[in-house]
Amino acid sequence: MISEQFSQTLIDWQKVHGRHHLPWQYAHPYARWISEIMLQQTQVSTVIEYYDRFMKRFPTVQSLAEASEDEVMQYWSGLGYYSRARNLHKSAKIIVYDHKGVFPTTRLEWESLPGVGRSTAAAIVAFSFGAKETILDGNVKRVLMRYFCLDAPVDNGETTKKLWDLAENLLPQNDIEAYIQGLMDLGATVCTRTPKCVICPFRETCQALLNGKQGDIPAPRKKLNRLEKERTFFLLWHEDGCLLQKRSARGVWRGLFSLPEREGEMSEEDISEALSAQGFMIKNIRRLESFHHDFSHYRLVLHPWAIHIKNPDTVKNDERWAKVAELSDIGLPAPIRGLLERFFARESDEDLLPVFSLDR
Incomplete structure (x- = not known):
């Protein structure tokens, strides 16, 4: 089956070529939550420095909830998209004061918190609790659209629904953490906007590459007239x-x-x-x-x-x-x-x- 071949190929590749030394790569929901929020719209290389500083000052959800908004914003300063920091602070208070410091364990519970969407919630529970959930960020969309040669607008609602269906059908039974990390790593390091097809583990089965469309999929977004x-x-x-x-x-x-x-x-x-x-x-x-x-x-x-x-x-x-x-x-x-x-x-x-x- 395509799904089994895809997931096993990705898992095998990730274990050898993936990223294994990022500071948040351990199974604790607080570390995963902070990193996933920081990684929204922001590159890993930028996040690492901010993550380290943030975690030294706010090592627990309790310390984050008890801090003032001014101090939280101080440690987020320069990272941009500041609503992320405000939502992070609000969510910490909810976890500490409404849930007695107990972290949610399901995707839907995480999605109920401010600033946590489906893909972010899925990543947190997959890495922290081994839940069988998939992600669909910009990198993953690019990987799937090229692999299946989906020549369609990337932000179209119908395209997004199809990508979610594909992402869920490709989920493996085991090694969820390696699989999810593999999706992130492949999109960030190999299947980039300018793809490095020669080193891709899917170079023999990627439909976009086989059809010579790897440079055209996904179609570039229309340039914004700012x-x-x-x-x-x-x-x-x-x-x-x-x-x-x-x-x-x-x-x-x-x-x-x-x-x-x-x-x-x-x-x-x-x-x-x-x-x-x-x-x-x-x-x-x-x-x-x-x-x-x-x-x-x-x-x-x-x-x-x-x-x-x-x-x-x-x-x-x-x-x-x-x-x-x-x-x-x-x-x-x-x-x-x-x-x-x-x-x-x-x-x-x-x-x-x-x-x-x-x-x-």
């Missing part, structure tokens, strides 16, 4: 610190600290007028280089201005004055962290300020 959003950011600074504002509104940076901002691109005159109206006494103001940061559906164009103020005590309830030495320990969006690092590195050369680094 909407551009322009915002002016105020880098208010005084001596060895700057003003940060906690993002409480809905949005990708909710829960992080950022710089005060306004819609659109403002002029120096408008900025001076707006800040003076808030009670700030400006010593000098200068424009910094504009840059952009891409999100999944839009491009943010940042227009930063450095404003040296005389009265750092002028702050609101959602704001805090942070010293340069503290910035490494505050949850900041990646583009804002980079902006502050560049700015204070330059200022330190001129004014002997301390320097903070991304290496934490």
Whole structure:
């Protein structure tokens, strides 16, 4: 049968050529859950450093549940897709306070938690409890579509349903962990967007390869016409610190600290007028280089201005004055962290300020 041949070939390949030394590769639901959430939309090479830091600070679900959201966001800062961290924190509280610290053992139970979808839940229970469940992330979709030569839109609902059916039918009776890990490893290291067919264990049976379509399946997604959003950011600074504002509104940076901002691109005159109206006494103001940061559906164009103020005590309830030495320990969006690092590195050369680094 195709299913038995496929699963056994994959299991045999994984045991020899797969990845076996990732830090979360042990059968504990907490480690698997944290890693699976981090791996959503993020490459393994990026996740490893964040995973190690996160697990040192939050080694148990209890420690995660008891932490403040600010601290959780601090340890997620730079990893992106911040709703993952907020959902992780909410789920930890549910597990600890509603389920007495007992982890779910079935896919459906895991799916009831915030931020846990079918594929993520399946991976957790397969690796932690040996459950006979399959996954279907982007890498696995690519493997199956090529193997069965499915020349169809990858995000089509009908295609997704067919892929789930195929994935479930291919499940083996034994070695579930090696099989699921094999799907991940094959898609991530061999059956990549530019496939390495010469070293693939399915090079003699892959229908896309046999039909010369391995480079065309899956069809490339339509290029997004990203909407551009322009915002002016105020880098208010005084001596060895700057003003940060906690993002409480809905949005990708909710829960992080950022710089005060306004819609659109403002002029120096408008900025001076707006800040003076808030009670700030400006010593000098200068424009910094504009840059952009891409999100999944839009491009943010940042227009930063450095404003040296005389009265750092002028702050609101959602704001805090942070010293340069503290910035490494505050949850900041990646583009804002980079902006502050560049700015204070330059200022330190001129004014002997301390320097903070991304290496934490």
